[in-house]
Amino acid sequence: MTSKSSDVRPRPAAGIEHWDYEADVVVAGFGVAGASAAVEAATAGADVLVLERTGGWGGAAAMAGGFIYLGGGTPLQKACGFDDTALNMKAFMKAALGPGVDEPKIDAYCEGSVDHYHWLADECGVPFKASFWGEPGWEPPGDDGLQYTGGENAAPFAATIPPAPRGHVPQMQDKHVSSEKGGGYMLMKPLTDKAAALGVRAEYDMRVQTLVTDEDGRVVGVVAKQYGKEVTVRARRGVVLATGSFAYNQAMVEAYAPRLLNRPAASIEEHDGRAIQMSQALGADLAHMDATEVAFFCDPQLFIRGILVNGRGQRYINEDTYPGRVGQATLIENQNQAFLIIDEEAYEAGMAAPSSSPQLKRKPRWVCETVAELEAEMGLPEGALQSTVEVYNRHAQQGADPLLGKKAEWVKPIGSPIAALDLRNSTGGFTLGGLRTSVDSEVLHVSGDPIPGLFAAGRCTAGVSAGGYASGASLGDGSFFGRRAGRSAAKA
Numbered sequence: 001m002t003s004k005s006s007d008v009r010p011r012p013a014a015g016i017e018h019w020d021y022e023a024d025v026v027v028a029g030f031g032v033a034g035a036s037a038a039v040e041a042a043t044a045g046a047d048v049l050v051l052e053r054t055g056g057w058g059g060a061a062a063m064a065g066g067f068i069y070l071g072g073g074t075p076l077q078k079a080c081g082f083d084d085t086a087l088n089m090k091a092f093m094k095a096a097l098g099p100g101v102d103e104p105k106i107d108a109y110c111e112g113s114v115d116h117y118h119w120l121a122d123e124c125g126v127p128f129k130a131s132f133w134g135e136p137g138w139e140p141p142g143d144d145g146l147q148y149t150g151g152e153n154a155a156p157f158a159a160t161i162p163p164a165p166r167g168h169v170p171q172m173q174d175k176h177v178s179s180e181k182g183g184g185y186m187l188m189k190p191l192t193d194k195a196a197a198l199g200v201r202a203e204y205d206m207r208v209q210t211l212v213t214d215e216d217g218r219v220v221g222v223v224a225k226q227y228g229k230e231v232t233v234r235a236r237r238g239v240v241l242a243t244g245s246f247a248y249n250q251a252m253v254e255a256y257a258p259r260l261l262n263r264p265a266a267s268i269e270e271h272d273g274r275a276i277q278m279s280q281a282l283g284a285d286l287a288h289m290d291a292t293e294v295a296f297f298c299d300p301q302l303f304i305r306g307i308l309v310n311g312r313g314q315r316y317i318n319e320d321t322y323p324g325r326v327g328q329a330t331l332i333e334n335q336n337q338a339f340l341i342i343d344e345e346a347y348e349a350g351m352a353a354p355s356s357s358p359q360l361k362r363k364p365r366w367v368c369e370t371v372a373e374l375e376a377e378m379g380l381p382e383g384a385l386q387s388t389v390e391v392y393n394r395h396a397q398q399g400a401d402p403l404l405g406k407k408a409e410w411v412k413p414i415g416s417p418i419a420a421l422d423l424r425n426s427t428g429g430f431t432l433g434g435l436r437t438s439v440d441s442e443v444l445h446v447s448g449d450p451i452p453g454l455f456a457a458g459r460c461t462a463g464v465s466a467g468g469y470a471s472g473a474s475l476g477d478g479s480f481f482g483r484r485a486g487r488s489a490a491k492a
């Protein structure tokens with residue numbers, strides 16, 4: 001073996017004299033997609049080996065808030081008093097996660113969602129508490145199990161698609177958001193326990209570098225680095241790639257999703273795009289490489305009570321929608337320029353409201369008695385902000401927002417004193433594009449045919465989100481299509 005470790009090109013099996021490890025199914029990455037693949041492959045009777053780059057299981061998934069996007073009438077939705085159908089779920093996902101969604105994937109995902117809930121809860125033991133969190137926010141501050149996480153109950157979707165909350169979050173007591181005590185841990189712990197109980201083996205500090213193919217072009221193993229030494233791993237049936245996004249690969253982000261440059265968030269440094277590149281070297285097709293999840297770094301309890309304006313002092317989004325939609329609209333459509341215009345009373349109410357993200361309760365930069373003064377201090381052209389506030393207040397007196405459709409309960413005229421929070425450059429996120437895969441998680445060649453022996457799931461693939469996003473879509477499609485990858489590999 002003489003190739004450089006940076007070389008992503010496949011190695012011929014004929015050149016490998018000795019296999020250091022061997023299994024029916026070899027899974028790269030022990031995050032949500034890898035763990036789900038491992039459990040299903042082992043359940044199907046395969047001998048499974050997981051190769052994980054870090055010193056333990058979990059990946060970004062174990063640090064996550066833990067939302068899993070599920071619906072169609074799950075027991076948790078029903079227990080919390082919400083009706084939902086697979087049809088409504090499909091309609092929402094196709095409208096909100098595009099443009100250009102993979103319709104067969106969304107159909108399979110929605111039709112299989114209740115079954116997937118049962119698999120998570122009943123077969124793997126992921127705990128969900130039957131209580132709904134209805135306050136604005138990124139996630140519940142306590143251990144409530146259900147929340148709206150995509151803007152289903154807000155404009156423009158609520159008027160035409162019956163809304164239902166679909167963000168299912170595993171129960172975690174004494175939760176610490178964005179750490180190892182978030183809901184994501186309580187997804188990963190049961191999944192990896194289940195994998196261990198099924199006899200899945202794991203090798204840690206094992207960084208998969210490239211694929212090994214036989215003379216027919218079939219993937220039959222991987223080459224990895226373990227403690228600085230190159231090792232070979234044979235896969236008798238198939239290889240599953242589940243190594244996460246390319247959010248931390250500077251060159252790839254620059255090439256495919258440049259708006260996210262230098263602002264990775266909700267991802268981990270191990271998300272370096274390697275699985276995408278090693279599959280590209282085999283002719284794999286890609287999809288939606290420009291799509292990104294975008295977090296907005298302000299507490300929704302604050303911005304829902306005011307108006308968000310762009311660098312020209314104009315409103316651009318209904319402030320009561322999913323905060324990730326606010327992030328995308330800010331970064332992608334408004335040059336990352338945002339200001340929150342809010343009066344003192346609303347600001348104080350927002351500061352006092354319960355939240356999982358108190359660190360995002362930010363302070364005003366400018367405070368004035370009148371909109372005209374505020375506009376001048378912010379350096380906006382005369383009349384720009386005044387006309388925005390005048391139009392908003394004119395309709396707010398009737399509790400309406402005909403411009404952007406914010407719900408009446410959040411529409412209130414903006415009074416005085418009035419403040420502006422400077423929310424420019426307050427976004428970050430992760431990439432959503434990746435390998436194009438079939439509904440059975442086969443990695444597709446640019447010709448459209450599956451690459452024999454190669455399967456993938458999670459954020460190294462293009463999943464259910466093609467542009468838009470809903471919280472829970474990553475742990476959701478990672479676990480759902482991870483299971484399919486494991487099953488497909490086991491029977492390959």
Ligand SMILES: Cc1cc2nc3c(=O)[nH]c(=O)nc-3n(C[C@H](O)[C@H](O)[C@H](O)COP(=O)(O)OP(=O)(O)OC[C@H]3O[C@@H](n4cnc5c(N)ncnc54)[C@H](O)[C@@H]3O)c2cc1C
Pocket residue numbers: 028029030031032033034051052053054057058059060061062063064065066067068069178179184206207208209242243244245265266267268270271272274457458459460471472473474475476478
């Ligand atoms: C703070 C935070 C909050 C989040 N909240 C949510 C949420 O509520 N809902 C949601 O859906 N998503 C959320 N996300 C995003 C979500 O966690 C990820 O998108 C998801 O975990 C991706 O799944 P994955 O299996 O592809 O990657 P991961 O779960 O990250 O697993 C990938 C694994 O592969 C390993 N790996 C990488 N390269 C290699 C290699 N070459 N060889 C071997 N192993 C390798 C990594 O170390 C990692 O363990 C959040 C993320 C963070 C960090």
